[in-house]
Amino acid sequence: MSPTRVGVIGAGIAGPVLAMFLKQKGYDPVLYERLDAPSDQGLGIALQANGTAVLSKIPGLLDAIGGHTIDEFFFYSALPEDAGLLGASEHPRRLREATGHPLMTVRRPLMHQRVIDFARTRGVPVVFGHNLEALEQHDDGVTVAFANGVKETFSFVVGCDGLHSKTRVCLFGEMSADYTGVTHCGGVSPTPEFWKGKRAPADIYGNGVYMIVAPMGDGVTAWAINSREPEAKEDWRSIGEDATEDFKKNSQFVNWPYGAGELVTTSMKVVKYGIYDRQELKSWHKGRVLLVGDAAHPTSPHLGQGANQAYEDVNLLMELLEKHNPAAGPPSTPTLEAVFTELERTRIPRTSEMVKKARMQGEMRTVAGVEACVRRNAMIRDMCSDPEKMKARFGA
Structure with a gap:
């Protein structure tokens, strides 16, 4: 049969x-x-322990993906009224040690190509x-x-x-897809000196905006800025050469600390799109x-x-x-x-x-107004001091 x-x-x-x-x-x-052909769109992807636990059931797949193992996570504030390191967590390392499954980052286009290539080696027709x-x-x-x-x-x-x-x-x-009120603007850049040698992404919080920084392990770092803005189409495409250069020179993020400004000014491209979910x-x-x-x-x-x-x-x-x-x-x-x-x-x-x-x-990470942002920062500090609350940051 x-x-x-x-x-x-x-x-x-x-x-x-x-x-x-x-x-x-x-x-x-x-x-x-x-x-x-396989898509070259997107920035980075996080494979968390619940995901890598599944992928590990296909022999050799995680090795073929070649992700960057994450040990820690940092939280910073770029808010002038309450700036500095809010806290750090070893939740990724502890979870890996407890389960045997790592949290990994990998550039999305690379992962896309690699899983397709690996599927073909396993005899799957890809049309x-x-x-x-x-x-x-x-x-x-x-x-x-x-x-x-x-x-x-x-x-x-x-x-x-x-x-x-x-x-x-x-x-x-x-x-219809529901616009969440938040846009995602990001890119991929050479890893700044501040982040070299670290196996640690970070959230950096501002006023009505936050930035996630994620080293990819191959000399580059993906970054994304989430902010409350008018609706933008979800197409993951570059904003164009002129708009990219203007953003890299004149956006408020150029002067952000913790290597964030350098990521923006050295980005190879900049994409921007709205974030949606559905009913x-x-x-x-x-x-x-x-x-x-x-x-x-x-x-x-x-x-x-x-x-x-x-x-x-x-x-x-x-x-x-x-x-x-x-x-x-x-x-x-x-x-x-x-x-x-x-x-x-x-x-x-x-x-x-x-x-x-x-x-x-x-919604919590993109609150606006100094008082609201200071309260958010206090919540982050509290989260970093409580391993159970930290699980909410990773969803698992």
Whole structure:
């Protein structure tokens, strides 16, 4: 009997990982991506312990990703009325020692390329230039139609196609994304002297704004400034050469301490986009089609848990397929209903909590007004003194 064919839509951060797990369990996954090549968009990504715990189940994958292990996290204030080091935490190191799973940073485009390359070495077909257009469900399968006229039929389909998921649109119709009121402006720069030799990202807080600094381990550091501004499109693209040069010379951040100003002035490019999330879905599936990751529960980045929550989805999905369909044969619709419903029962409360916590963290870090900022700084100092409260910063 031929292996059970599974369509995986979206070759971003989660899709290739899901496809590799399916391949390991005896399925025949095919990975489709609407773009013509791996994306070079995005800055850095944080793989937290809950995410690396999942990735470690694919032998050799973490080594192939080649991330930069994080030991500490620093918190600074650039607010003139209350400047200085607010505190530090060894939470990443303690978590790694307790679980065996590290917190790692890696440049997003590099990780994207590396997971796709590794999936191919594991025998996963990766098909670019295929933009999902429609899904037609049958009693024992799903026919996927792409905009280029190609049609393929699978036993079941999993949508891993992110915030702008076409799989979600096919299942539930168009849904507007909600602007959180915060923009994300960032870049990748040579690591300043202040941060050389450190395995420690940092939050740097100002008035109505905060900056995250994350060494990537290959001589560069990714940075991102989050501030309350009018809505900006979520497209992750460069703001343009002239606007970049103006930002690098004239923005308020040029004179920020702790290496922050140097990061801004030496950035190789500057991207800017709005941060969005969407209304909570009550169900992530319909029939033989399931959503995971940002396609199901997009979140703002303030906990650094987006990719890691997607990996938790993938891990539980594989456990439930093993439970309900151990032979990896073509599952019946009732079998898939049992798998998908059990997945939602566990994962929807968890991811809903993460989305809310991420938005709350973004609101807290970008408070405006000196008095409010001083109170925020006091909260950060208190958090740094309490390991239990520190868990909220990392979402796990």
